[in-house]
Amino acid sequence: MLFMVIERFRGQDAKAVYRRFREKGRMTGEGLVFVSSWVTADLSRCFQLMECDDIALLQRWVAEWSDLVEFEIVPVVPGAATAAALDG
Numbered sequence: 001m002l003f004m005v006i007e008r009f010r011g012q013d014a015k016a017v018y019r020r021f022r023e024k025g026r027m028t029g030e031g032l033v034f035v036s037s038w039v040t041a042d043l044s045r046c047f048q049l050m051e052c053d054d055i056a057l058l059q060r061w062v063a064e065w066s067d068l069v070e071f072e073i074v075p076v077v078p079g080a081a082t083a084a085a086l087d088g
Helices: 014-024 055-065 078-087
Strands: 003-011 033-039 045-051 067-076
Touching: 003 014, 033 067
Parallel strands: none
Antiparallel strands: 003 045, 003 067, 033 045
């Protein structure tokens, strides 16, 4: 499954998030795959596409970062797959 993870940096403190990332890495654990990410120009939010089959892996990852980041997680499907499903 794919998940769009919308991160809002607590206190708009992107530096703290990136400091931890440099020190500890993404901390995803086996089975949770980082696909790609985008950060807003004002450094207040990050959008990450993540992939996993076990939602508990995603929950553990969120717990590792929840002191620095507020999360919104949205299950997503590629647009082409949606179009194909609706054509049937």
